[in-house]
Amino acid sequence: MKKNDQDTYDGYIKALTDISRAITSELFLEDLLKLIVMVTAKVTGVEICSLWLIDENSKPPQIRLKATQSIDPEYVKDRSLNLDEGVVGYVVTNKRPITIKNVLRSKRFKEKEMARKLALASMVGVPLKLKDEKIIGVLNCFTAVPHSFTRTEINLLTAVSNQAALAIMNTELMLKTKVIQEELETRKLIERAKEILIRRRGLNVDSAFRWIQKRSMDSRKSMRAVAEAILLSEDLGYYSSIPHALKKDST
DSSP: OOOOHHHHHHHHHHHHHHHHHHHTSOOOHHHHHHHHHHHHHHHHTOSEEEEEEEETTSSSOEEEEEEESOOOHHHHSOOEEETTSHHHHHHHHHTSOEEESOGGGOSSOOOHHHHHHHTOOOEEEEEEEOTTSOEEEEEEEEOSSOOOOOHHHHHHHHHHHHHHHHHHHHHHHHHHHHHHHHHHHHHHHHHHHHHHHHHHHOOOHHHHHHHHHHHHHHHTOOHHHHHHHHHHHHHHTOGGGHHHHTOOOOO
8 A cells, every 4th residue: 555645645536536437438337347446456556456246136145256456367266255254245234344454364354265375465345335325345455465554545445435336336327228228229120110011011910020020030130130121121112122131141
């Protein structure tokens, strides 16, 4: 960790700025998580920074390692813990940071073998907390030499973590919105294609849908692609081009 207070403040302000910019960008979630751990590790000077997110879809819910700037295979392997397990479980359950001066002597820290291999000494874990106090994950920072994390360092890391939580939720919301928009657009395209089939082929609504569905399976293309081909052929004025447009790819 940096010893100069001004350097510390400047570094954290830059981290907050970088993450704030990501809130309004169209980064994919994976890219955003990598940005958060890389920026945090750089401004704090820690050996390893890792980000864990709660997976509420698993039964029971678990917290999973999602990003780290470390390239050591011992650390980047897929890992998950119960919400009441280990250091990250403590942070999630208690909704507050935790610091450990010596991870090898801590009863709460479970991965001592990994810590020995990577020569990790001290750590701090802070919750990724939203404004409504909901915890969505944990940000961990490990040092290679023994370090006593100051209240200022913890407060600044907490500010970075809260900003990161906002960025993550914003990105997930944008992705969900994009998926919903694409689904609505696909439905509209299929409905328009059905109308053309009903008019041109004399099919009823159910038969027109099944026609698109079968052509999708036969051509190994999505129903949206089939609908778009029908609409294109209608615009070009020759309905006979549909089979050619949907011809199975040779690649």
